[in-house]
Amino acid sequence: MDYRFSSTMDSFKSSAVREILKLTQGKSIISLAGGLPNEQYFPIDAVRDAFSRVFDEGKQVLQYGLTEGYTPLRESIAKHLERKNIHVGVDDMLITTGSQQAINLLTSVMIDPGDVILVERPTYLAAIQIFQSYKANIISVDCDADGMDLNDLELKIKQHHPKMIYVIPTFSNPSGKAWSLERRKGTLEICKRNNVLILEDDPYGELKFGDGETFPSIFSLDEHPTGSCVVYTSTFSKIVAPALRTGWAIGDATVIRNMTRAKQAADLHSSTMDQQALHQLFQHFDLHGHIDLVRSEYEKRMHQMVDLLKKQDWPGTRWIEPKGGMFIWLELPAHIDTEQLLKQAVQEGVAFVPGASFFADAPERNTMRLNFTHTDHDKMVEGIERLNRVIRKAL
Amino acid sequence: MDYRFSSTMDSFKSSAVREILKLTQGKSIISLAGGLPNEQYFPIDAVRDAFSRVFDEGKQVLQYGLTEGYTPLRESIAKHLERKNIHVGVDDMLITTGSQQAINLLTSVMIDPGDVILVERPTYLAAIQIFQSYKANIISVDCDADGMDLNDLELKIKQHHPKMIYVIPTFSNPSGKAWSLERRKGTLEICKRNNVLILEDDPYGELKFGDGETFPSIFSLDEHPTGSCVVYTSTFSKIVAPALRTGWAIGDATVIRNMTRAKQAADLHSSTMDQQALHQLFQHFDLHGHIDLVRSEYEKRMHQMVDLLKKQDWPGTRWIEPKGGMFIWLELPAHIDTEQLLKQAVQEGVAFVPGASFFADAPERNTMRLNFTHTDHDKMVEGIERLNRVIRKAL
Known part of the structure; x- marks a missing residue:
């Protein structure tokens, strides 16, 4: 063959x-x-206990679930996000197999071959791989210790007409840096004005050192969720454990609905065992x-x-x-x-x-x-x- | 926005x-x-027990896993498949989030927009959705109670030069039918001769009624796995439970390796909790x-x-x-x-x-x-x- x-x-x-x-x-x-x-x-003890509670609920916990994700978990995450000044409902959220899948689904929903995506210089290598797999034209924006250079961002938007920019503004992979508030606001303002969607990837935001400066997500700085210029994704991999492979995306309900259609074709839904266990963890464990x-x-x-x-x-x-x-x-x-x-x-x-x-x-x-x-x-x-x-x- | x-x-x-x-x-x-x-x-008791055994192994069970899937589970599945005259090693297998994801990944690996996929008439609706999402040109082959009409198959291969055919030969969704041995062999022979890849989707093969006639998979009828004309996919959803969202694909190691690269971009790996539990289930439960x-x-x-x-x-x-x-x-x-x-x-x-x-x-x-x-x-x-x-x- x-x-x-x-x-x-x-x-x-x-x-x-x-x-x-x-x-x-x-x-x-x-x-x-x-x-x-x-x-x-x-x-591990809390996770074991959480699974045990799921099994206590009976055989129906082993049935197929919704593509959107287990509704009580979406409610738990929405509540968790209120601490971060993020206010969303269950229809503004999709549960994914890690935030990796959220990046992939949003790309499939937004990007045709040749469409431009702007990224940080440097940026997360697996995101580059995803964008390449959709034949996007990936262009780097200059960065310094405070985040994206706003002049270079605006210049490259004028030059290349990107559909989307991809950023990890808080404790980036690989650079470890945190963007200043001014750069967050500036990036949002420029993208809104130019109708460019922001994919804000935030797997590390909870892992903040020290008690000083806070780093509000760009998503929280925009009107949200309806009409938001930002899709925000995060994961339990770094704050609970990677094996449960559970992440989420939040954004305007139209965008989330389209991502859900793409997910239906991708894998129908993510593991319902893990989703139910994470919901139990929120109920019975001091996650914070x-x-x-x-x-x-x-x-x-x-x-x-x-x-x-x-x-x-x-x-x-x-x-x-x-x-x-x-x-x-x-x-x-x-x-x-x-x-x-x-x-x-x-x-x-x-x-x-x-x-x-x-x-x-x-x-x-x-x-x-x-x-x-x-x-x-x-x-x-x-x-x-x-x-x-x-x-x-x-x- | x-x-x-x-x-x-x-x-x-x-x-x-x-x-x-x-x-x-x-x-x-x-x-x-x-x-x-x-x-x-x-x-449910066996699944609960299986998860419990996984937790007994210690904290490392919660770490990231391989994109290919948990190796002991791949070994267990390979052994399970021997009952079906299928002989593969761990490198010929990819664990997926349900067989839905296996169909999606193989399509991404094989199909460019406009490429032709032949399908049964009727066929699984979610597969049609996947093929549409890759902008494939999907063409139906006439079928009767015994499977695909071999004359129509050969005619449509000559006319449309498909890259792939997609079939559910054993207890099909939606038609419930089982292909005769002659049609299985005929389809394989025609596809081999014309260099057309067969995607054999077998979620229901284990749910056979009565003790009579057996229905060997098309994959088992070809030389395999190396150089096989067939990629075979199945799932635990119908024989254990859907919530664990675990399926697998087997085929030539080159095809599997490419699917693995696509999966790396899709979601890095499927839930390792579920995979480890299914391996424990194979060890300590009479699955058959x-x-x-x-x-x-x-x-x-x-x-x-x-x-x-x-x-x-x-x-x-x-x-x-x-x-x-x-x-x-x-x-x-x-x-x-x-x-x-x-x-x-x-x-x-x-x-x-x-x-x-x-x-x-x-x-x-x-x-x-x-x-x-x-x-x-x-x-x-x-x-x-x-x-x-x-x-x-x-x-």
Whole structure:
């Protein structure tokens, strides 16, 4: 049989993260590469209890569910979002298989081949893969420590007439940065004025370090949900556990209804077991207390990694201390190619993600993403030491 | 905000089944419409036990999983398939969110806009929706009680050069029919000769009535998995429970690898909780004994419905007694439009699915699908009586 695949397959580049994970499997490599939450803080007893409560309700819990998602869970999430000044009803929300699926469904609903999507520079690599699979024309907007450069955003909107922009304004993957309030408001204003939809991806927003500055979602700054210029997506993967694979999207009910039609064709609905269990978790577990625990532990780990990086004092190397999330983004001197560096690093017994995959265009090859949530302190010390040997050699 | 949706949204027709489910919600309507398994036979104690065993393994069960699916579950499914003369390894298999997702992913991997897919006449309505969403050119092949008409299949392959054919040869949705061995072999031979991929959808194959005739999958009749002309998909929804939303696809490793890349962009992976629980179920539950129970109960219900239909003796009405599955397909006299009939039926307090939605082209409007698995006997009697009143009036 000669398999004749669709042209979509030409758009799929294989993911650097996955290739690295393959390299590191079964070896004694310290991985600072993955975007994994720390298992230590998975609330397994509460999750077990939540499933048990679901089974107590009887056999009908095992039946097919609505494509839109389990209604009581949508109610629970809507209530949870009120803390974030987000006010939506169940018809403004779709439950998805992780927020990854929400990005995919919105893209299918909005994007024809050749349509332009503006993204941050750098941005989440799996989002780039999704946009490529729909043959979108992906264009990067310049960014600094405060978020998107509003002049460059406006310029690129005038030049390229995008249908959509994709942003992770709060504790971004990979850069770890948090946009200033002014940039959030400015981006919203520019997009509204130019009729460009904003996809605001917020998987890390709950993982805020310290008690200071708050970071309101762009969605909460717009009139919402009806007529909103923003579709907002988030997930339980980072605040409860990834195995339950449950995320959600909120937005104008028309957009959500179209995403629901796309989901009906995609997989009918997400696991109803997981959805029912998460609803029980909201009822019988102090989720917000748990989030506080996770973020204080992650903050400790972030400081440990920052201290280790400071000690190395690599010449010409920069990073921004993250105000939340899971990642530190390193810029090494311009002549260093981190994809080359990775090969030596793996031999030395440490892995990271080379930055190039996070650029939709003109990759900055001297960058890398380090994860600080998954590796315990002793291993982190050893991992950064190994990295030091490789970087010293390259410098 | 003026939302500018993609042209894909023009392809989505809303599903008749869903509209009917909406009509019947909260009313005392007897629904013979849905494709629901009977809750009474959901093995809830075994499923509860399986989840409990998963939690016993510790916190790492809540971490991210592989896109390909939980490896021990793939091993369990491979072993289960040996009973059906199917011999595959874990690299020839992808776990999906129901078999619906398997159909979607294979379509994305194979079909460019305008590519031709041949389907049965009638066929599964959600598959039509998926193919439409990829802008495929869907063409029906004539069928009789034994399966696809091989002359028409060969003719349409010569005329339209399809990339793929989609078939449900065993206890089809909606027609309930089972293809003869000769048609299975003939279809395989013709497709191999013409280099056309077969998507064999087998959600109902385990629900066989009686001890006679067996129905080998087309996949098992081809050399497999390497170089196979067939991708085979099935699900746990009908033999365990739909809420766990777990299906699988098997085929040549190259095809599976491409589907895996598409799944990575679609949702990263399916619920790992459900996958781990299903693996535990294989280890600690007599799944095959359970399947025997379900099929004997469904067979009883099928006979009950057939007896009721015989009693009505509607003039000019035909059906084939199903040899398995969940549905009976009725052909009424040519002048009756079942979509019109449904409106009166709902007023009378009974629902069914009008047949028109199951045709990719030239719908036969005098047809309907009845489900016999979900309604208990007393209600089934009452439902068919209500249907009788509506049909008598229309005749």
